[in-house]
Amino acid sequence: MFKRFEQRYGVDLGTSNTLIYQHGQGIVLAEPSVVAIRRDTGELQAFGEEAYAMIGRTPANIEVMYPxxxxxxxxxxxxxxxxxxxxGKIQGRASWFGSSQVFVSVRCGMTNVQKRAVEEMVVHKKVKKLTTVEEPLAxxxxxxxxxxDPIGSMVVDIGGGTSQVALIALGGIVVSQYIPVGxxxxxxxxxxxxxxxxNLVIGERTAEEIKKNMASxxxxxxxxxxxxxxxDLVEGLPKTISITALEIYEILNHFTIAIVESVRRTMEQCPPELAGDVMEQGILLCGGGALLYGLDQRLQSELGVPVLVAEQPMECIAQGAGKMLGYKAERAASAGSARKSSYPPEANDVLEQAGANS
Known part of the structure; x- marks a missing residue:
C-alpha cells in the first residue's frame, strides 16, 4: 500500500551541471555541479547556483570546486x-533518496572502480533500487x-568535462568513443x-562568456x-583588451577537429548495415557543447552525413532517464492487471542493457 508514495528520480550527474528528473513532474532541478567550501574548517558553504556565483570572487579561506x-x-x-x-531542495526536507528508485547516468568507458564510486555515493543513502545507464543511451x-529497434542511431554527447560518440541499436551501445575534453x-x-x-589574466566566468558570445x-x-x-600581468592593474571571433575560432578549432575524428573512428568500427542507417537517419548532437555555433554545419560538411541538434540538448540525458523511469513504473503496474502497457515490448531491451544494480 505504500508503493504509491515511492519516489523515482533520474539523475544526470554531470561535471559542470546536475539535472534531476522526478517521475510525474519532469525536470525539477538544473544547477551547476559546484560547491563552495571553507579551507580552514572544511564546512560546506554553498551549492549549485549560489556557489557558482562565488567563482572568482571568494576570500582566501573559501574554495569553489567541482566535485x-x-x-x-x-x-x-x-x-x-x-x-x-x-x-533536499526538491523534497523540501533532507530525507534524501530513502525508499526511492533512481536512474543515474554514467559516461562510456568508465572503469568498474569509477562506476562503483557513483553507485556507492547513491546506494549508501539507502536507495531502494539503483540503475546506472550510459549517458549516450539515455x-x-x-x-x-x-x-x-534494429536501426543504428548515432549520438554525439558533448558535456562539460567529456565528449562521447556512440552508435546505438537494439537497446544497447554497439560501439563508442570517449574524448577527455568538453x-x-x-x-x-x-x-x-x-x-x-x-599578458592578461581572466577568470573562468569571463572565459565562459567569451565562449558563449563568440565561439564558432x-x-x-x-x-x-x-x-x-x-x-595586466606586467603592470598588475586592471586592463581591457579587444578580442576577435576569428581568434576564438582558431583557439577552439582543435576541439572541433577532435570531435570529427572521433565520429570517423566510430563509423569505421560500426557494422556496414548500421553505417547505412546513420547515413539515412543522421547524427544527433546533444549536451551543452551542441550549442556551439555552426557545429552541426561543420560536422555535416566534414563527414557528409546529416547532423541534427536535439531540441533541448542539455536536458536529453535527464529526460531519457525519466522516460525509462516512466516505462518501468508502467510495466510494474501492468504486470498485476489486465491493462496493457503503452510502451513497446522492445523497451525491455533498453532496461536490460542498462544493467540494473540493486
Whole structure:
C-alpha cells in the first residue's frame, strides 16, 4: 500500500551541471555541479547556483570546486553532500533518496572502480533500487530516437568535462568513443590564450562568456569583437583588451577537429548495415557543447552525413532517464492487471542493457 508514495528520480550527474528528473513532474532541478567550501574548517558553504556565483570572487579561506572531474567522482564526500542538498531542495526536507528508485547516468568507458564510486555515493543513502545507464543511451532515449529497434542511431554527447560518440541499436551501445575534453576545457584554452597573447589574466566566468558570445565551429562571417577585462600581468592593474571571433575560432578549432575524428573512428568500427542507417537517419548532437555555433554545419560538411541538434540538448540525458523511469513504473503496474502497457515490448531491451544494480 505504500508503493504509491515511492519516489523515482533520474539523475544526470554531470561535471559542470546536475539535472534531476522526478517521475510525474519532469525536470525539477538544473544547477551547476559546484560547491563552495571553507579551507580552514572544511564546512560546506554553498551549492549549485549560489556557489557558482562565488567563482572568482571568494576570500582566501573559501574554495569553489567541482566535485566531479571528467565525468567521474573526484571527491566522494563533497559530491554526495551536493547531491543530498539538491534532493533536499526538491523534497523540501533532507530525507534524501530513502525508499526511492533512481536512474543515474554514467559516461562510456568508465572503469568498474569509477562506476562503483557513483553507485556507492547513491546506494549508501539507502536507495531502494539503483540503475546506472550510459549517458549516450539515455540521451538517445530522451531525444526520442528509436533505440530499441534494429536501426543504428548515432549520438554525439558533448558535456562539460567529456565528449562521447556512440552508435546505438537494439537497446544497447554497439560501439563508442570517449574524448577527455568538453566545454570546461575550452574555457581553459581561452584563459591560456589570453594570458599568453595579451599578458592578461581572466577568470573562468569571463572565459565562459567569451565562449558563449563568440565561439564558432565554422569560419566567422563578420569581424566581431568583444571587450575583455582582466589583470595586466606586467603592470598588475586592471586592463581591457579587444578580442576577435576569428581568434576564438582558431583557439577552439582543435576541439572541433577532435570531435570529427572521433565520429570517423566510430563509423569505421560500426557494422556496414548500421553505417547505412546513420547515413539515412543522421547524427544527433546533444549536451551543452551542441550549442556551439555552426557545429552541426561543420560536422555535416566534414563527414557528409546529416547532423541534427536535439531540441533541448542539455536536458536529453535527464529526460531519457525519466522516460525509462516512466516505462518501468508502467510495466510494474501492468504486470498485476489486465491493462496493457503503452510502451513497446522492445523497451525491455533498453532496461536490460542498462544493467540494473540493486
Amino acid at each position: 566531479l572531474k571528467d565525468g567521474v567522482v573526484a571527491n566522494f564526500d563533497i559530491a554526495s553532500a551536493m547531491l543530498k542538498h539538491f534532493i 540521451a538517445a532515449i530522451g531525444a526520442g530516437l528509436p533505440v530499441a 566545454g570546461m576545457s575550452l574555457d581553459q584554452d581561452i584563459i591560456e590564450y589570453v594570458k599568453r597573447t595579451y 565551429a565554422i569560419w566567422p562571417e563578420a569581424e566581431v569583437r568583444m571587450d575583455v577585462r582582466g589583470n
